[in-house]
Amino acid sequence: MKSLAVRRHDRRAPIVLLALALVATGGLYAVLAAPSRADAAPLPGQADTTTGQKLFEANCATCHGMGAVGTAIAPSLVGVGAAAVDFQVGTGRMPMTVSGPQAQAKPVQFTQTQISQLAAYVASLGPGPQIPTADMVDPSKGDPATGMAVFRTNCAMCHNAVGAGGSLTEGKFAPNLWHTTPTHIYEAMLTGPQSMPVFNDANITPQEKRDVIAFIKQQGGTQPGGLDLGALGPVSEGLWAWVVGLGLLIGAAVWIGAKSS
Amino acid sequence: MSTTNPTAPTGKAAAATADWLDQRTGVGVAVKGLARKLFPEHWSFMLGEIALYSFITLLISGTFLTMFFVPSADEVTYTGPWTALQGTTMSAAFASTLKLSFEVRGGLLMRQVHHWAALIFLAAIVTHMMRVFFTGAFRKPREINWVIGFVLLTLGLAAGFSGYSLPDDVLSGNGLRITDGLIRGIPIIGTYLSYFVFGGQFPGTAIIPRLFTVHVLLVPGLILALVGLHLALVFLQKHTQFPGSGRTNGNVVGYPLFPVYTAKAGGFFFVVFGVIALMAATMQINPVWNYGPYDPAPVSAGAQPDWYMLFLEGALRLMPGQAEVVFGSYTVPFNVLIPGLVVPLLLLGPLAVYPFVEAYATGDKREHHLLDRPRNAPFRTAYGMSILAEFFVLVLAGSNDLIATHFHLSLNDITWTLRFAFFIVPGIVFVLTRRVCLALQRKDREVVLHGHESGRIVRFASGEYVEVHTPLDEHERWIRVQHEPVRPIRIAPAEDSRGVRRPHYRSDVRRQRLSRLFFETRVEPVTPAEYAAAQEHRAIATGPGDAGHEQIVAGTGDHASRS
Incomplete structure (x- = not known):
């Protein structure tokens, strides 16, 4: 011993x-x-789901919980569908780097393959909105006039008349839509990310969604009448009238007044 | 050498034409008077000209627009080239605005010229008003012209507002809806008044033609008449001038109207028109095709009025909604009435009557043709700055959503900050401005008495070091000592020597109180005695034979008797 x-x-x-x-x-x-x-390499869908699950557990489960059932700080993702994952991860909003009033768009953290694997995994947890096909979001097949009417009654109050973005309460905001891809616009309408309400297919039909995309895709480019000054309305116009207009004119007045004396 | 002098025949022809005209109209007398009329020279005297020329630009471009604009609320279906609106039902007014923008040659440019000119017109009026206010140009005999100018400002606002609503787009319709809300907020008669203005239930079909008449006939006619009166009074009363050597209350130092000011003012018109045209050609303004035809349901983010109405929008945004009071079955919306009627009255009303208030406080009945330097009227300058600061707070409040998105701030925090700022900032600005004015006056005294610091240090044989001060030349000195100190008024005692109570004593006390508020805190200009004493001191300190001493003595003479 x-x-x-x-x-x-x-x-x-x-x-x-x-x-x-x-x-x-x-x-x-x-x-x-x-x-x-x-x-x-077994069945593709099965592999996507399995890899997706791994990616999820490594990158998302800290907040959303194992099995995406949600925690105190992040919601359950059961039933949000592939469209929500494709939007949130595809625009860089997820994974979030910091908590704040809302998730900010930033450089995308995953490849497109990884995003679809994540989407496949989350979609396997419960039925939810699917990622739209390229045809469903094709702006050339939409009617911008109907799109403008739909946009004006449903979207413009937050996103501004031409989608230049606007402010919401407590530091939240509706972002500018000019550089958002048609697929992401469609998915946002379908899933209602952040403070945005869900516009389901009964509310805005798939055809109308395509019309809205057609309208948004016309904005933000070259505009009739010159520089759009941010398309922010009368406030930016007033600022330019004072700074550029009155600035130049007072400059000219000083010049003319100084010439003789 | 062939002597073909080109001017001789032309000159002869011109003379003959002038003579022909003079014999029939007697215009020569008027021209002689006008051409020799003198105007003083300063860049800030041209701010009013910017307003005048942008108004002329408005008349020219507006006339073009009336050729194509259809002031009607009739429903039409759009079939023009703008694809995003094809097939949309809209009013004829909106459709004709689209036609002006996309189909009429030069139409969009003219629309943009008109709108930019409107923004600059009001900005120039405000700037011109600041110049007149801060230099005290509104003092006797120009009080009436100040009031006319103030009425012109309100007419300018009316012109802007009525024109802004004409295209019948969503944005301007939102503005009209707010106006409707303001009208309805008026107790008892509000609802009737709203029906009266809109010819029935809002929006109705009557408002567009009515606004059109107001915008193209009524308001411009009044503005034109009052501008004529405004200028005629400037002409009759002569232009004020800044103080300086050789300029007195009884003369005008400047250049004649012909040829100097005909050239300058004529040229400046083209500069103003040119700047507006440049802006209109390169910067988009009021793209109504983005907003779409008016429909009471949609309101887009960033729904704001043009800048000159933004302070009202800001007041509405700051006002807490809980101020709505219900008496029995009647609702009195103080949350609309206070920002919509009380705030503008409190901000603008005192400005309208300010010349009379100041004259009451000074008790001064003399004419003033020499301008004040803003520092020499600390109360006035501080009051004007605090009003401007209040406007600025309200303008920021009116743009709170854009501040939130552009600076990543919380909209609620901005609103709360500005609610406090509304009450605190004017006071802070008042105190600070007054202190700056007084400090500048003290600096003036210092410089007059001791000269500018030269940075040159001299050591005397005794070992003493002094810095050499460069004395002011007499022109510099005159500007700093020429003004009269304004002191609070003195009133006669309550009872005369025999103990009889004097009538009006109490109103005199009130007046004195106001006068003290204005003029109790002040710095008086250097008196001749003080100046002489300073010279004496200097002469002793530096000793005879110093070059600086000689210069000072050379400069005293004429000013000593003036102040």
Whole structure:
């Protein structure tokens, strides 16, 4: 007993134990990871979902919880559908870097393949809106006149008359839409990200959604009448009238007044 | 050498024409008087000209627009070239505005010229008013002209507002809806008044033709008549001038109307027109095709009026909604009445009567043709600045959504900050401006008495160091000492020597109180005695034979007796 107790207190014992633990962990990992590497390419959908789940657990589960059931700080994603994931991750809003009034668009963190894998995983959790096809969001197939009418009654109060963006309460805002892709515009209407309400297909029909996209895609380019000054309305016009207009005229008055004396 | 002098025949022809005209109309007398009329020279005297010339630009471009604009609320279906509105039902007024913009040659340019000119017209009026206010140009005998100018400002606002609503787009319709709300907010008669203005339920079909008449006939006619009166009074009363050597209350130092000011003013018209045309050609304004035809349902983000109405919008945005009071079955919306009627009256009303208030406070009945330097009227300058600061707070409040998006701030925080700022900022600005004015006056005294600091240090044989001050030349000095100190008025005692109570004593006390508010805190200009004492001191300090001393003595003479 005594000799055993003496050896237990050998100062090399912790190092030996650590080495044993590392070997055990590495061995276990090799044993468990090997099978998944072995059947790397089964059915595509199944693989997407599986990879998506891994991506989710590594990048999203901290806030949304394992299995996307939600936590105190982030909502459950069961039933939000592939469209919501494609919008949130595809515009860089998710994963969020900081909490704030709302998720900000920023450089996209994942490749398109990874985004569709994530979307496939979240879609597998419960039925929800699907990512629209290219045909559904094709601006050339929409009617901008109907789109403008729909936009004016449903969107302009937050996004401004031509989609230049506007302010909401407590630091939230409706972003500018001029550089948003047609697919993301469609998905936003369908899923209602952040403070935006959901415009389902009964509310704004798929055809009308395409019309709205056609209208938005006409905005923000070259406008009749010169520089659009941000398309922000009379406030920016007034600022320019004072700064440029009156600025130049007072400059001219000083010049004319100074000439003789 | 053949001597073909080109001017001789032309000159002869011109003389003959002038003579022909003079013999029939006697215009020569008028021309002689006009051509020799003198005007003083300063760039700030041209601010009113900017307003006048932008008004002429408005008349020219507006006439063009009336050729194509259809002031009617009749429903039509749009079939023009703008695809985003094809097939949309709209009023004839909106359709004709689209036609002006996209189909009439030069139409869009003219629309933009008209709108930019309107913004500049009002901006120039405000700037001109600031110049007149801060230099005290409204003092006797020009009080009436100040009031005329104030009426012109309100007419300018009316012209702007009525024109802004004519295209019948969503944005201007929102503005009309707010106006309708203001009218309805008036207790008892509000609803009737709204029906009276709109010819029935809002929006109805009567308002567009009515606004058109107001915009193209009534308001411009009044503006034109009052501008004539305004200029005639400037002519009769002569233009004020800034103080300076050789300029007195009884003369005008400047250049004759012909040829100097005909050339300058004529040229300046083209500069003003040119700047407006440049803006209109390069910068889009009021793109009604973006807003769409008016429909009471939609309101877009960033729905704001033109800048000159923005202070009202700001007041509405700042006002808490809880101020709506219900008496029995009657609702009195103080949340609309206070920002819509009380705030503008409190801000603009005192400005309209300010010349009379100041004259009452000074008790001064003399004519004033020499302008004040703003620092020499600290109360007036501080009051004017505080009113401007209040307007600025309200304009920021009217743009709170754009501030929120552009500076990533919370809309609610901005609103709350500005609610406090509305009450605090004018006071702070008043105190600060008055202190700056007084400090500048003290600096003037300092410079007059001791001269400018030269940075040159001299050591005397005794070991003493002094900095050499460069004395002012007599022109510089005159500007700093010429003004009269305005002191609070003194009133006779309540009872005369025999103990009889004097009538009007109490109103005199009130007047004195106001006068003290205006003039109690003041810095008086250097008196000749003070100046002489300073010279004496200087002469002793620097000793005889110093070059600076000689210069000062040379400069005293004529000014000593004036102030």
